[in-house]
Amino acid sequence: MLQSKLNLLALLASASLLAACGDSTTNIVEKDPIPVEDDHGHDHETGAGRLVISDKDSTMLRVYNLEDGDLVGQFSSLSNASALYASASQRFTMVVQRDSDKVEFIDGGLYQEDHGDHLHPYEEDPRLMELQLSESRPTHVTTTDEQIAIFFDGNVATSSVAKVAVLNDEQINAGSTDYPVLTYSTHMHGAAQARGDLLVSTIRDATTASTLPDQVGVYHAHSDHFDLEQEFDSRCPGLHGSAQNKDYVSFGCTDGVMLLKQNGDTFTASKVANTADFSGTLRIGTLDGHEDAAHFIGFAGAQLFSVDPVAGRMDKVDWQAATGASIIGYGFADHGEKFVLLDSTGALTILNYKGASAIGAAFELADKVQITSADLTAMPTGSQLQLAISAADDKVYVADPLSKTVSTVDLAEAKVTEKQELGFTPHKLVWVGIAATHDDH
Template identity: 60%
Template sequence: MFQPKLQNKLSLVALLVASSLLSACGDSTTNIVEKEPIAGDDGDDHDHDHDEISSVGRLVISAKDSNLVSVYEMEDGSLLDSFAVADTPSALAASAGKRYALVVQRTTDRVEFVDGGLFQEDHVDHLHDYQQAPALSSFVLSESRPTHITSTDSQTAVFFDGDGNSSTPAAVAVITDADITTDSNGYPVLHYTTHMHGAAQARGEYVLSTIRDANSATTLPDKVGLYHAHDDHFHEEMVFTETCPGLHGSAQNEHVIAFGCTDGVLVIAQEGETFTASKIANTDDFSDTMRIGTLVGAEHAEHLVGFAGSSMFAIHAEDGEMELVDWQGGEGAGIIGYGFADKGEKFVLLDNQGYLTILNYHGHEHEGAAAEPAFEFAAKVQLTSADVSTMPNGSRFELAISASDDKVYVTNPIDSTLLTVDIADAEVVATKQLNFIPHKLVWLGIAEAAEAHDH
């Protein structure tokens, strides 16, 4: 049976709105700046003003209860442009290459893409950095209820939950930055026969994605399947016999892919084209009501991070170990933002009380690491002195992590500010006043690769 692609062109109305906004914001001419190669080239054939290339990156910030998204240059905090998307964004996420912001509009079944304008190309014998004006891409994904976005450094998997009320099945699209740039319609799509609140992880030619029994009373899946890409679709390779009841949350690193379950963590190890599944059971630190519902990973980090409510766990999947991390959260603190930072050397947690906790990551298996905990408390930064009970309804602090330096960014809807935090010095180094109440944000730019550690 013919399956329609997820990509649709922008409607005439959306194009007119975007065109009108660009006219109001100034010149939309694209000027491309090419940076001197960073490796493998003596530069004799290049004459570029590489000081014009932003090494700090850019932020895309959406406005509360609005369809406007704005792009800021973080070198100087200047507003580069604003764009009108079809509907109020429910989430923002970065594409695999961190060039594009995925503007997720869950309730209206749409994902639009904002080109941040900073990107890198592999010229075989060297890498080139480029800079151009931000733009609203014509590439659009349209399928029911886009929800979970996961990315490696080369692929992005978008899981569409589908809708039980309309009997619309779930789907997974696996795209690259090149697909977005070329407005491609040849990316592979996995089509299900039922809806689910699922998750997917892309692994080169494969995608590991969830499976739900259509007769289940819950929308959560309980199994994981392995699928192989064939042109614009996927073939099922196998369904893992290890079950994962109440599956929610997924992550991966260089060696394993993991999914959160009510009774532990499902771990799938890859060796070439061979995938094997095992289970790490919940430890004695779990109460009957706790479960891992969120997982975080990074390619060169030996540990995954799992969250069960406000409890953080270090998960060494290859060793089958799970340990509670003392992140020294304050009373009543809930974790609302998180991630590896500073090229994988640190882990940061944003809580709903207005604090940023910084942990040093010692989990790499090098000499002396065995005597240290995987994650060690380093500092806690107070981001606001305001009464957090005055937070606007439906708002919260939001976190974006730079992939090029040791900075993270936090928006504060209470006073409509954007904070720049230096996590090496554990201090707020800049505060920018915004002229709107911020909602979501994401960092875009040219990432500095994390250092690989000997294992």
């Protein structure tokens, strides 16, 4: 658990000891598995994990242990992070630096290995990895529990073309560059989803003025590159946003949501049209999905929609937004059984997922937690509240640049249980660690 306060002297001492990070000796602790029973009666072996937090005013990234709130590592990235993502196994932090054309990786230090009859957890000091990706404008990153797809938009000003790199945690750990890359012939603000040897990715006509694509193709990995194997005639104008679950891949279009159903190595395309709730330029531009959820979540401004790919329908979700509230953080939690929304008023909305058999909107309001009552219009320029979701337990974390704190929210209790003072202005954050196991629902 996060401590309520950090001892400043201890923090400064830790910072000085870690100043030469990357050159220090790695300490490895083989932890004895400790079974923990979750609210559903399933046993798993896990710790609380760690948070990686970037500093708004520098290139520094700090790693905090969530068991005791201790600062356990700090690293300087090549430039300021534009986004932080967890890797496929959630061991590594991907430090995306879009304006500098770089992606770096930090090992959070918590992982597990298969020992035959059990998965054994390990605890190491965090470390900055040798691997760096240097391609033009890394923007959208999507992950499954085995793969990462990083979409590089390219840059018309430098005649740089778009690319998609697909890699896994083993390659990050080994510093290997032996991963396939899809190289386009033009730039685009695209999206991609990796599915084993296949990559579902966007296609843009280079003669169009828009940087947004309007088609999708299926590519097959061959050693260091991808070949196009299936191209869909169905159009997705203004394509932006993508997600996947067990059977489908979805893309946001100006006129609805494009769905690709996988059957072996082939896909079938369909479209769910916008409903009467859409008017003017309103469209779904962001999507989220989860392996254990049959429905997708679509965002159209501050409006939320559940997308049922099997029934081919879209339903508005009433999340009881405050007047003028915008969504600034979101994600599935608790193994896909919940969905959380962080909004610009400082409220965290908790939705329950009703499952594949749900009729109508598949997500319903469970609770709301007010993270802060401060005047958020006084937030530092370019800052906003940031959300990180634990995969180890039923908790989420909210970084507040205004108060320079991180709050722990227990989703089961629907309340803030801890608040930690940081002593710097947080910018981006991500949870890394060992995900809890869970039976299929």
